[in-house]
Amino acid sequence: MKIFCIGRNYIEHAKELSNPVPKKPLVFSKPQTALVRENRPFFYPDFSKDIHHEIEIVLKVCKLGKYIAPKFAHKYYNEITLGIDFTARDIQNQLKAKGHPWLLAKGFDGSAPIGKWLPIEDIGDVNNIDFSMTKNGEAVQIGNTKDLIFDFDYLITYISQFFTLQIGDLIFTGTPAGVGPVVIGDKLEGFLGDQKLLECNIK
Numbered sequence: 001m002k003i004f005c006i007g008r009n010y011i012e013h014a015k016e017l018s019n020p021v022p023k024k025p026l027v028f029s030k031p032q033t034a035l036v037r038e039n040r041p042f043f044y045p046d047f048s049k050d051i052h053h054e055i056e057i058v059l060k061v062c063k064l065g066k067y068i069a070p071k072f073a074h075k076y077y078n079e080i081t082l083g084i085d086f087t088a089r090d091i092q093n094q095l096k097a098k099g100h101p102w103l104l105a106k107g108f109d110g111s112a113p114i115g116k117w118l119p120i121e122d123i124g125d126v127n128n129i130d131f132s133m134t135k136n137g138e139a140v141q142i143g144n145t146k147d148l149i150f151d152f153d154y155l156i157t158y159i160s161q162f163f164t165l166q167i168g169d170l171i172f173t174g175t176p177a178g179v180g181p182v183v184i185g186d187k188l189e190g191f192l193g194d195q196k197l198l199e200c201n202i203k
């Protein structure tokens with residue numbers, strides 16, 4: 001199983017980190033050991049002093065495919081949830097400055113908590129999904145998939161030009177504005193509309 005992630009897929013988030021708005025999806029990946037399921041806690045790692053939360057909608061691939069045509073892309077994912085792309089921003093900034101890959105800043109153990117899966121039939125229009133995250137009860141990130149630079153179908157098509165998509169692969173589709181640091185003791189909660197799908201306590 002592979003985990004793909006998309007960077008800078010909401011304009012307001014690209015701007016808040018002073019990054020250019022991309023012309024093609026910025027794709028990176030995390031290893032499977034990054035996953036955290038069933039609302040288990042996130043353990044703040046020793047190597048960073050600036051871990052940020054990034055709430056994202058996550059797609060689950062349900063069909064094997066390569067070179068997937070845009071008109072069939074919607075058939076390749078059938079469940080969605082929310083996930084957090086935890087990022088060691090201090091490490092990422094050092095890596096970016098050297099032009100190095102982001103793996104150490106984004107792919108470390110526990111850096112990808114995911115919530116409860118919902119069938120796509122229950123979602124309605126995938127290009128108009130409200131989602132949000134609270135930190136200690138206060139809203140910190142609010143997004144809607146209508147603001148995606150590259151929508152879900154485009155991502156499926158694009159990624160499948162390079163990689164065979166396999167059943168169970170996950171795609172973190174990018175974070176809206178409002179990313180920020182977490183500290184030990186924080187409680188993060190992710191909502192799709194009004195429905196809570198994810199909780200993550202920082203320990």
Ligand code: ZN
Pocket residue numbers: 005006007054056085174175
């Ligand atoms: Zn992200």
